[in-house]
Amino acid sequence: MSDASRQSLIEQLKMLFTDQITTSISDREHHGRDPGHDVPMPPDAVIYPRSTEQVCEIVKLCAQYKVPMIPYGVGSSLEQHVVAPQGGISLDFSKMDEILQVNPEDMDMRVQAGVTREQLNSHIRDTGLFFPIDPGANATLGGMASTRASGTNAVRYGTMKTNVIGLTVVTPQGKIIKTGGRARKSAAGYDLTAVYIGSEGTLGIITEVAVKLSPIPEKIAAAVVSFDSLEDAVTTVIETLQCAVPIARVELLDQVQMKAIKQHSDLDYPELPTLFLEFHGGLASVEEQIKTVEDIAQGNSGKDFSWAEQPEDRTKLWAARHEAYYANRGLVPGANMLTTDVCVPISKLPECLLETRADLDEAGVISPIIGHVGDGNFHVMMLYTDEQKTMIDQANERLVARALKFEGTCTGEHGIGIGKRQFLLDEHGESVEEMRKIKTIFDPDNLMNPGKIFF
Amino acid sequence: MSDASRQSLIEQLKMLFTDQITTSISDREHHGRDPGHDVPMPPDAVIYPRSTEQVCEIVKLCAQYKVPMIPYGVGSSLEQHVVAPQGGISLDFSKMDEILQVNPEDMDMRVQAGVTREQLNSHIRDTGLFFPIDPGANATLGGMASTRASGTNAVRYGTMKTNVIGLTVVTPQGKIIKTGGRARKSAAGYDLTAVYIGSEGTLGIITEVAVKLSPIPEKIAAAVVSFDSLEDAVTTVIETLQCAVPIARVELLDQVQMKAIKQHSDLDYPELPTLFLEFHGGLASVEEQIKTVEDIAQGNSGKDFSWAEQPEDRTKLWAARHEAYYANRGLVPGANMLTTDVCVPISKLPECLLETRADLDEAGVISPIIGHVGDGNFHVMMLYTDEQKTMIDQANERLVARALKFEGTCTGEHGIGIGKRQFLLDEHGESVEEMRKIKTIFDPDNLMNPGKIFF
Numbered sequence: 017m018s019d020a021s022r023q024s025l026i027e028q029l030k031m032l033f034t035d036q037i038t039t040s041i042s043d044r045e046h047h048g049r050d051p052g053h054d055v056p057m058p059p060d061a062v063i064y065p066r067s068t069e070q071v072c073e074i075v076k077l078c079a080q081y082k083v084p085m086i087p088y089g090v091g092s093s094l095e096q097h098v099v100a101p102q103g104g105i106s107l108d109f110s111k112m113d114e115i116l117q118v119n120p121e122d123m124d125m126r127v128q129a130g131v132t133r134e135q136l137n138s139h140i141r142d143t144g145l146f147f148p149i150d151p152g153a154n155a156t157l158g159g160m161a162s163t164r165a166s167g168t169n170a171v172r173y174g175t176m177k178t179n180v181i182g183l184t185v186v187t188p189q190g191k192i193i194k195t196g197g198r199a200r201k202s203a204a205g206y207d208l209t210a211v212y213i214g215s216e217g218t219l220g221i222i223t224e225v226a227v228k229l230s231p232i233p234e235k236i237a238a239a240v241v242s243f244d245s246l247e248d249a250v251t252t253v254i255e256t257l258q259c260a261v262p263i264a265r266v267e268l269l270d271q272v273q274m275k276a277i278k279q280h281s282d283l284d285y286p287e288l289p290t291l292f293l294e295f296h297g298g299l300a301s302v303e304e305q306i307k308t309v310e311d312i313a314q315g316n317s318g319k320d321f322s323w324a325e326q327p328e329d330r331t332k333l334w335a336a337r338h339e340a341y342y343a344n345r346g347l348v349p350g351a352n353m354l355t356t357d358v359c360v361p362i363s364k365l366p367e368c369l370l371e372t373r374a375d376l377d378e379a380g381v382i383s384p385i386i387g388h389v390g391d392g393n394f395h396v397m398m399l400y401t402d403e404q405k406t407m408i409d410q411a412n413e414r415l416v417a418r419a420l421k422f423e424g425t426c427t428g429e430h431g432i433g434i435g436k437r438q439f440l441l442d443e444h445g446e447s448v449e450e451m452r453k454i455k456t457i458f459d460p461d462n463l464m465n466p467g468k469i470f471f
Numbered sequence: 472m473s474d475a476s477r478q479s480l481i482e483q484l485k486m487l488f489t490d491q492i493t494t495s496i497s498d499r500e501h502h503g504r505d506p507g508h509d510v511p512m513p514p515d516a517v518i519y520p521r522s523t524e525q526v527c528e529i530v531k532l533c534a535q536y537k538v539p540m541i542p543y544g545v546g547s548s549l550e551q552h553v554v555a556p557q558g559g560i561s562l563d564f565s566k567m568d569e570i571l572q573v574n575p576e577d578m579d580m581r582v583q584a585g586v587t588r589e590q591l592n593s594h595i596r597d598t599g600l601f602f603p604i605d606p607g608a609n610a611t612l613g614g615m616a617s618t619r620a621s622g623t624n625a626v627r628y629g630t631m632k633t634n635v636i637g638l639t640v641v642t643p644q645g646k647i648i649k650t651g652g653r654a655r656k657s658a659a660g661y662d663l664t665a666v667y668i669g670s671e672g673t674l675g676i677i678t679e680v681a682v683k684l685s686p687i688p689e690k691i692a693a694a695v696v697s698f699d700s701l702e703d704a705v706t707t708v709i710e711t712l713q714c715a716v717p718i719a720r721v722e723l724l725d726q727v728q729m730k731a732i733k734q735h736s737d738l739d740y741p742e743l744p745t746l747f748l749e750f751h752g753g754l755a756s757v758e759e760q761i762k763t764v765e766d767i768a769q770g771n772s773g774k775d776f777s778w779a780e781q782p783e784d785r786t787k788l789w790a791a792r793h794e795a796y797y798a799n800r801g802l803v804p805g806a807n808m809l810t811t812d813v814c815v816p817i818s819k820l821p822e823c824l825l826e827t828r829a830d831l832d833e834a835g836v837i838s839p840i841i842g843h844v845g846d847g848n849f850h851v852m853m854l855y856t857d858e859q860k861t862m863i864d865q866a867n868e869r870l871v872a873r874a875l876k877f878e879g880t881c882t883g884e885h886g887i888g889i890g891k892r893q894f895l896l897d898e899h900g901e902s903v904e905e906m907r908k909i910k911t912i913f914d915p916d917n918l919m920n921p922g923k924i925f926f
Contacts, residue, residue, distance in 0.1 A: 122816040123713065197898070199879045205895050207665045210666070214662055258600075301756035392577075427657065431659075432660055
């Protein structure tokens with residue numbers, strides 16, 4: 017389409033939405049980049065809808081002018097989901113931050129897509145319930161749904177796939193549909209909720225999200241334990257899972273990651289492969305879980321088992337974990353950082369980690385490794401200078417190839433976006449054609465976040 | 472298409488598959504009915520493939536002749552999923568019963584679609600693991616995936632939606648694709664696995680299923696407790712869930728159901744609303760769970776709390792639960808039985824159950840109620856004579872309308888099949904059009920189990 021008709025669309029939107037739309041270069045550039053990529057691909061305009069109905073109006077107009085639409089939460093996703101390679105209209109959900117319904121008895125709630133994880137949890141803090149999905153960033157529920165997010169709690173509480181019970185979606189044709197419902201399970205027809213979860217805005221725009229909540233456990237305890245080798249650490253996790261310990265969090269930090277965290281925070285642990293653990297349950301249950309895991313860890317040469325039972329100690333521990341991103345940036349001030357996201361069957365994790373560590377050490381890349389080890393998901397954060405860009409991309413390609421060799425996936429929780437489109441083909445081969453069929457029939461004009469997931 | 476070309480197809484299949492295909496009237500009729508419906512709608516032939524490749528050959532030939540294909544597991548589904556209203560070829564999976572891979576360290580396994588639940592669990596009995604989805608019938612994994620099955624363990628362990636990690640599917644075009652993978656989670660592209668789970672054979676034919684396994688808990692204990700009212704029983708369950716008790720099973724049986732079970736088995740419990748409970752965990756954890764639930768039940772006037780700690784007592788209890796179907800048939804020998812399957816948010820359960828009980832009592836229908844109450848899912852088994860058929864269908868319509876009024880679903884776990892197509896429209900309205908788009912693009916000639924899910 018011509019620039020002229022794109023301009024006409026923006027004029028119309030400005031008339032209809034006056035103070036809710038901006039074309040300032042700073043706003044456009046801000047909405048055209050993410051934390052992993054510095055060079056922006058800005059949209060032509062940014063609009064701030066206030067309701068599903070407004071999204072509907074915007075979608076209908078964009079569809080009429082055949083202009084791309086890109087939904088935007090807080091911009092914390094890492095695979096360029098929010099950038100606008102073909103220009104278009106960025107729909108920023110920050111004004112759609114209303115809590116719509118809380119049902120404590122049914123342990124569910126419904127929010128507008130712009131509500132953030134922390135806002136949601138803060139709203140329900142007096143109900144004895146919480147929303148367990150924690151990707152680190154204070155992302156929006158809409159963004160988390162769109163990327164099938166998970167995080168440190170997934171080993172116990174699942175991912176967005178298992179915790180979203182329903183969605184409101186504006187289709188590319190501007191129709192408002194509701195998927196799922198409030199029943200805890202249903203066998204009624206195709207699972208449209210699951211189709212939209214993880215579709216990265218390419219099939220429609222999620223405007224409301226209904227989620228399951230979990231009861232806050234009576235007792236929470238956290239622990240840290242170090243190992244001489246990654247194998248011992250992973251074996252400890254495998255045995256813990258096989259013993260049916262309902263572990264709530266289990267994070268693996270390699271020696272490089274531990275060094276970075278020590279430099280960044282005042283946590284004082286050895287620079288060795290380390291597990292951060294968290295236990296949830298009744299008093300007796302947590303005590304029992306702890307005993308089981310201590311025994312298992314000791315059987316695998318675990319040492320320096322230390323406890324964080326007080327809330328402030330736990331907070332310090334998990335804050336350090338969540339600040340790994342910044343801690344790692346501190347390792348090489350001014351360097352770029354690529355965050356990878358492969359996930360493999362847990363039995364393959366030691367071999368995959370060791371090969372990766374050796375590969376990166378040989379290439380001379382400073383690269384802490386941190387992982388949601390209960391799920392087999394780990395992130396390598398590769399620090400590099402501009403000159404090293406190609407070398408780093410190649411190391412990432414080798415990492416993904418290695419994960420696929422071990423029957424894993426190119427992305428555990430970050431999504432495909434732009435950078436992993438080839439990896440999606442490598443991983444899913446012919447079945448990508450079936451995915452593409454869904455894209456084609458839902459969005460025949462390819463206006464919904466074009467250029468993401470598929471080439 | 473003409474009968475002649477249908478005949479040509481069958482001749483070709485007979486040449487290729489010799490002793491694997493039958494057109495005998497008894498085989499066809501057997502494959503054209505399910506336990507809920509006596510009058511058969513037989514396919515034109517029944518074929519017994521032995522491999523994914525053979526399914527592929529069969530699909531290509533059927534597609535060439537534009538003849539319907541109907542996958543068949545053990546025929547235990549209840550909504551006429553396996554019948555052949557337009558004739559066609561029934562693909563019986565009983566010869567595809569191979570265990571393909573067991574990975575104890577990763578707690579997953581892969582089987583051919585004709586493997587039954589009991590066969591699967593028997594195969595892994597020495598690993599310390601089990602597959603928790605238990606719909607009652609000894610169904611095949613392919614059938615369970617196709618109907619998004621769940622059952623008594625779902626409150627703790629989830630449904631087929633959450634326990635299947637990957638599928639092999641033959642598309643309507645005869646292409647073999649693999650969905651999902653062995654990683655515990657993935658954000659790589661659309662969730663095709665979830666698209667096929669619950670699609671009732673209308674999008675392609677599932678030939679292999681990969682599932683997560685769970686560790687057998689150290690301790691299992693079961694209990695029975697009676698209440699004067701349904702409200703008290705349900706309130707006990709709500710409070711149990713809110714207290715974060717990881718209850719493994721919690722079944723509600725109403726007074727009519729208890730009467731039927733007492734007549735059928737030698738269990739001796741009062742004819743009152745009753746909960747059957749099961750607790751899984753470490754020794755201390757189970758003890759703690761039991762204490763919490765006993766306290767909650769007492770607070771809600773629960774009485775006659777009795778324990779089944781020995782395996783044989785537990786087996787007796789759950790056998791009685793699983794035989795409810797036959798026990799209920801015994802209430803009115805020779806009667807027909809309609810098994811309904813609505814599911815509502817648990818807070819709405821008491822009101823929904825009481826309205827249903829009153830409605831059915833007023834209509835004079837003998838109708839035990841039994842439910843997976845932790846999920847809000849309950850089955851009413853309505854016994855009726857041929858003359859009462861219309862009246863029963865109307866009672867079921869009122870039941871579904873009531874469930875939808877309470878924000879529930881027309882089917883928690885049985886699926887849509889033929890009988891619930893109107894209910895699907897009532898429940899999902901405009902979004903059914905989006906489901907239909909997927910059907911149209913995947914199966915443009917409507918050859919995959921036609922007449923199911925959609926009119």
